[in-house]
Amino acid sequence: MSRTERLLQLMQILRRHRFPVSGAALSQELGISLRSLYRDIATLQGQGAKIAGEAGIGYVLQPGFTLPPLMFSEEEIAAIALGSRWVAEQADHKLAMAARDALAKIAAVLPAEARLELEGSGLLIGPGNSNASNGNSASDEQLRQIRQAIRKQNKLVLEYQDETGAASLRTIWPCALGFFDKLRVIVAWCELRKDFRHFRTDRIQSLEVTDATYPGSRQALLKEWRVQQGIRAEA
Structure with a gap:
């Protein structure tokens, strides 16, 4: 080297x-x-x-010093291509378009050889299951609202139905949205349960983004959830 x-x-x-x-x-x-x-x-x-x-x-x-994208290694290019394609296939429409746009911007500044590697990557994302029962029946608009609430730290009010069919009204503090192959799950502090809970988006009957923000920061809330779950934070 x-x-x-x-x-x-x-x-x-x-x-x-x-x-x-x-x-x-x-x-x-x-x-x-x-x-x-x-x-x-x-x-x-x-x-x-x-x-x-x-x-x-x-x-x-510290922030303020960047390297040009052309410094990506072959493995980094493969990771970018695979990750962006997964988001383009699995996320809501706006996030999917953002992933495609980001990939195009990166490709535009790469040297010719690296650009061919990016565009011709052999790592593909399989088609998702479109059945409503797969846990991914939330609309694009709902997913967009959830992501916006997480970003702005707004409280959400959900009419939620649990696995037994019982309905309840929940006010939650959302701190993350998990994209699984067949599930979309909100990680949040639940005011009713006074604890962290996981809410499947396909069980949300109605959703309201409030103007109220929850106390503290989203990062602190997410860190507390990770500790509770025994998840090691990224270095």
Whole structure:
């Protein structure tokens, strides 16, 4: 691996971490000595990369420094193509169009060889089940409203029917929307149950986005849910 490739890889590793990562961990992943790592960090800082931290504490990449898309590796291109195609097939219309547009923008700035790799990827998404009983009967408009409520931290009022057919009125604080192969599930704090609950979108009889916002932040709520579920947060 050339030093240029190593510097790019170091930037990518730092991008994956939202919190400081030790020099020892970075050097181990790159397969270089700590001394070489410190030189690489200094080189990137000299080129304008906003890397905070120091030896013995850890390093974190601050916002404001980006790499051009043409630096994507073959595996990264395959991941982008597969992920975008999944969203285009499985999400609501607006999100599907956004995925297609994003893929087109990325393709437009890639060099010819990488663009061919992106457009000719052999990783395909199979057709979804269109039956209403598959847990995906929510309308495009409902999914759009749910996503908007999550983004703006608005409370939702649902008329919800559980697996036994019993109906209830729920006021929830939505923090995530899970897209499964045959299910769409809202992760939310339920004011009625005073706890986190998961709501299948196909069981929603009616939905209202309120003007009220829930206390705290969506990120904090999602972190609390992850802890409760025993899900390890991304580094």
